[in-house]
Amino acid sequence: MTTTLEPLEPALSVRQVLNLERVLAGEPEVVAGAGQLDRPVRWVHVAEAADVGVMLSGGEMILTTGVLLAGDEDKQAEYVRSLYRAEAAAVVLGLGRAFPTAPDAMRRVAERCGLPMVVLHRPFPFAELTEEVQSRLVRRKYAAVSLSEAVRTALNGLITAGAPLQGLLDEVARYSGCPVVVTNLAHRVLATAGERSAVDDVLRDWERIARQAGGSEGDGWIRAELGGRGERWGRILLCGHRGDTAVGRLLADRAAEALVLHRMLGGASAGTWEEQSAQGLLTDLVSGVVPARQLLPRARAAGLPVNRRSFVPLVVRGADPARLDRVLRMVGLPGLVAELAPGATAVLLSLARDQDAAALAAHFAARLRSETDLGTAVVAAADPRTAWDEVAAGLREARHVADAVADSAPALDLPAVVRLRDVHLRGLIRLLRDHPHVQSFAERELDGLLSATDQDLLGVLRTYLATGRNKSRTAQLHHVSRPALYRRLEAIQVRLGVDLDDFEQAASVHIALLAHDAQQR
Template sequence: MLTVRDVLGLDLVASFGPEVVAGAAGLDRPVRWVHVAEALDVGVMLSGGEIVLTTGLLLADDPKAQTAYMEAMHGADVAAVVLGLGRAFATTPPALRRAAEQRGVPLIVLHRPAPFAKFTEEVHARLLNERFAAVDLSDRLRSALAALNLSGASLQRLLDEVAAFAGCPVMLVNLAQRVLASAGDRGALGELMRDWDRVSRQVARLNGNTSVGPDGWIGAPLEARGRQWARLLLFGYRGTEAEGRMIADRAAEALAVHRLVGGGVEFARDGLEGEAAQAMLADLASGSGRPDQLLPRVRALGLPVNRRTLVPLIVRPLTGGGEGLDLLFRRVLAEEGLAGLAGWTGESAIAVLVSLPRDQDAGTAVNRLVLKACEHGPGRGRRFIVGAGSDCVTLDQLPHSFAEAVHVADAALADPPAGPVARLRDVHLRGLVRLLRDEPELQAFIERELGPLFAEQELLDVLRSYLRTGRNKSLAAQEHHFSRPALYRRLHSIESLLDVDLDDWDQLVSLYVALLAYDAQQSSASGGESG
C-alpha cells in the first residue's frame, strides 16, 4: 500500500507545493483512500486510512472548530489531512497546526492551486494499481506452486520457488524450532544459521497466525487436519507487510497440500524431518561443505556436536526395499534419549549419525540402539545389516568414517556378524578388499589372477565353492551336483587355464583375495551381492 510519504512524492502532488507542517512522524502511515470533504462532521463518514482533502472554508476564524476538527480526524484514524491554501487560509492556521501536532496527525498544506479531482484521481489510480499488482502476484505464486505440486516436485523445489518470488531467505522449521529445509541466498542463510539460538527463540514467540516478527520476519503456520506441524518463515522481506503475509499464506497453502498428498499429518512431520536429515547427512558424508559452514546447519537441526562422539552407521535392508527403516531409527533414537539423524541415502540404505557424550561408551550405546530397532521391527530374524564407521570427534572426520561404514556394511552383507553391528575389525580380509575395490591396482591384480576364467563362468563358480568350503572337494561337488571325478576334471581345467597349483598355499591365497575383490566389484556394479 502507498504511504503518506509515497503520495507526497508523486510528481503531480509535488507540483502543488506540499509542505508538512505537523505530524511528520506519521508520514509512513498507509493510505487506503482519498476523501474530499468540507463538512465539519466528516469524521463520522470515515473508516480509517484516508487522506482528507479540504480548503477549510468552514474552519476559518474559529480556532475551537479547528481543534475539534483535528480531534475528529484523530478519532477517525485518518492517514493525513491536506489543506489547500488560498481560499480560506493564506497560511497554516496555528490552532489547527497545534492540534495536529499534539495528536500526531500529519497535516500537509498545498502552497499552489490544486485541483482536488486530479489529486484524487492520481492517488486512486496508484492505489488500484498497487492492489492489482498484489492480486496478480498472489495469482502467479499460487499458479506456480500448484503446477509444481501437480508435477510431483520436491519440497526443496517448492521452497526455491517461494524464495524466488519473495526475494529473501525462506525456512521451514518444525515445532521444536529445528530447520527442516531452507532456500534463498546462501550467505544470508549462513548468517541466520550461525545465530540460530537467538533467532529460534524469537521465532518461537510468533503466534499461531501469520504474523510479523523483528527485522521484517514473517511467519505462517502450516497445518493439516487442524494440527500445526511446522512454520514457514520469510526473513527480511523487503516489500510491504501485506504482500509478505500474502506470500507466506500462499506458500503455506501449497506446502500443506504437498505434505497431505504425501500421507497426512504423520507423513508431514516425519517425512519432512527425514528429508532434512537426508540432506544434512549427504553433505556431512560427502564433505561438500567446510565444517564451519556445516556446523550452524547441524546445530539448527538440533544435533549437538560440541564435546561429543559422532558415530556414522549405514543400514542395509536384507530383503525388500526397507520401507520405514529411517522412521524406525528416528523413533528408536528418541525412545533411547539419543541425539541423532537418520535418512535414506542414494544406495538403497539409510545413514544414521549418532551423537553421544564423550563419557558414554559409544560401542555399547550403538549396539543397544540397533538391538532396539530389531525388536521394534515387524517379523522375526535379522532384517538389516548395520555397518559402523570409526568414532569421530569433529565434522571433518565424518566423510572418511561414513565411507568406512559403507564398506563395512557391504562386506557384512555377504558374511553377517554375530553381533548387532559390524565394524571394520569384524569383516577382516573381506572388509579390506572392499575398501580397496575401486583401486586400479586391485583391478589389475584381479585380471592377472582370474582373467582366463571370466569367459568360463562355471569354472569360476567351482573355484569360489572350492575356496569357500576350505578345499573340501566333497562339499564343493555337492554344491554343484557333480560327481567327485567331474569336480576333479574342472579343478584340473582351472589349474591349466590359470597356470597355478591348487595345492600351493601362496597361490591359493592370491586366488582367494582376487575372488573376494572380483565379487566385491560385481556387487558394487549390480547393487547386490554375488555370494
C-alpha cells in the first residue's frame, strides 16, 4: 500500500518574508541581526504598544511604526529587549513621521541581541503583508495536518495488512527520501531502509553517526525515540534528510508511532528485532545473494567486531536462537545468532586472532549442553576464517556437518563440537542425496520399512547401525528389553530380506538409510 503525498510548503523564514514581492515594494533594509535571517516566522503581528513583549509566545515577526516610542531612547531600547526576551523572530519598522531614519538606540540593542531589525523606506500597508504571510502559514499548517494524517493512515494500513517491519521502513524511506535506520539503545543497527548505496554509505561511517545520533540533531539527521510505558528501547533515524526540518521531524514521529504499534500488535519481545537483524544479515551472507564485502558495514553496524578478527562459524541443532543468544552472553563471546532454517541456528563468533578458537567453541558447546534440557544439542563448526569473504563458505560447511549427524546424534559418540572430519560417510551421502541413482538405491534397499506404520522399526534400525550394531546401547536408547529388541531386529531383517550380522549387507542398509534421512531432511 502506498500513498502519494503532496510536498509540504517550505517554512517561512525572515529572509523569505523579506523577499516577498509585496515586501520588496517597501524597500526593506536590514540594519541589525543580519546573521539571523534564517529564523522561522511563526506569525506576523502588528504592535505599537511599548510592552508588546509580554503578549508574545515566540517566533513572531513584529511590524511597527514606532509612533509610541518616538523621542524616548530608553523606551526604544527596552522595546527591542522585550522582543528579544519573548524570542520574537524579527522586528520591522516602517519609516515615516515617527522615525525618518533607523533609530540608533534600537539598532544597537538589536545588534547586541542578535535580533533581526528591518526598516522599510517606502510607505507600506502592513495589512497586506500580514494577510499574505498569515495565509501562507495557515496553508502550511493545514498541509502539515494533512501530511501527518496521510502518513499515519498509510503506515497503519500496512500494519493492519500484516506488513513486516521492513515494509514500514521502506514506506518511511520513500516519504523522507533518505536512508532510515532503526537502532537499539546501544546504537546497534536493527533495520535499515532506503536506496542501497546511500544506506551503505551511512553504515560505513556508522561509528561517527551513532555518536551524532545520541546528541543534538542537525544537518538533516532527525531522530525519534521508540518505547512505551515509560521505557525506551530504541530510536529511528532519518539520515541526511534534505527536506524541511519540520517535515522530517513529523515523519520521524509518525514512523516511531507506527513501529511501537507494530511491535505491540505483533507481540514482539525486546530481542525480536535484534534477531531479525542478525537473521537477515547471516541469511544474505550464506545465500550469496549479496556479496560478502557489501555486508561488512551491516555486520559492523550490528555490533559485530570485524577488524583483525577470527570468525568461527557454528550451526546448532536442538536449541532455539533465544537460548543460544543467552548462552553466548553468559560465556562473554561477541557474535551474532540467527535461525537459518527450522531447527538450524547459526552462531557466528568474532574472536581476537590470538584467542584459541577451538577451545572457546568447545567452552560454548559445553555451556550450552549444561542447560538442563539441551544435553543432545548438536554444535557443528567450520575452521576459523580470518577473511570476511570466507565466512559464508564456513557457515555452509557448518550447516552441512550439523545436518549430516542430526538424525542419529544421540546414538553417535560425537565430540562436543562436530567438524567435517567427524561426519565421514554421512557427509558424503548428504552431498549425493539428490542424485537419482542414490535415491532409487535407498528406496530399493529400504522398501520393506518405508510405510507409515513401520517408522518405529526404522528408528530402531537407525540407532542400531549408528551405534555400530551395539544391541545393549540400542535397547537402552529405545527403553526396551534385550529380548524385545531381538524381536524387532528379527522383524527388520525379515522385512528387508537381509542379514544384519553380515558386514556388507549391514553396510548397504546403513548407506541406504543415511541417503533416505538426507533426502527427507
